[in-house]
Amino acid sequence: MSRLVYVLNGPNLNLLGKRQPHIYGSETLADVEAGCRTLAGELGLDIRFHQSNREYELIDWIHEARETAGAIVINPGAFTHTSIAILDALNAFEGIVIECHISNVHKRESFRHHSYVSLRADGVVAGFGTQGYALSLRRVAKLLDDAAKA
Numbered sequence: 001m002s003r004l005v006y007v008l009n010g011p012n013l014n015l016l017g018k019r020q021p022h023i024y025g026s027e028t029l030a031d032v033e034a035g036c037r038t039l040a041g042e043l044g045l046d047i048r049f050h051q052s053n054r055e056y057e058l059i060d061w062i063h064e065a066r067e068t069a070g071a072i073v074i075n076p077g078a079f080t081h082t083s084i085a086i087l088d089a090l091n092a093f094e095g096i097v098i099e100c101h102i103s104n105v106h107k108r109e110s111f112r113h114h115s116y117v118s119l120r121a122d123g124v125v126a127g128f129g130t131q132g133y134a135l136s137l138r139r140v141a142k143l144l145d146d147a148a149k150a
């Protein structure tokens with residue numbers, strides 16, 4: 001199985017570090033990407049890191065990942081709660097899917113408690129701040145290592 005991981009970020013994550021720092025912290029998305037790249041190297045993973053406010057771009061990247069990637073780590077932002085199209089795209093992906101949220105969505109407004117993405121995800125990380133990305137990549141590496149041994 002490929003050790004390429006797509007790290008996908010949905011709407012408004014481009015504002016990380018500037019938008020509601022009391023919820024999302026002060027790290028920028030560039031900081032998160034740098035941390036992911038460093039950790040990926042340590043874990044023997046390659047990553048493609050993307051962010052878009054456009055649903056169709058996230059879907060296109062999921063489709064692209066079908067051809068080359070072993071895993072997707074996705075923070076779909078508000079698309080978590082609304083996008084059946086992203087769920088359908090993820091259902092067509094045969095690799096590992098980890099859903100990652102910076103905030104604890106279950107401690108927030110009730111509409112945030114439902115996730116379409118969770119219906120496909122192999123694991124969900126929420127409420128650990130930007131450290132959730134590292135936890136997600138570590139889990140992906142473990143699952144890929146286990147699959148290689150099987």
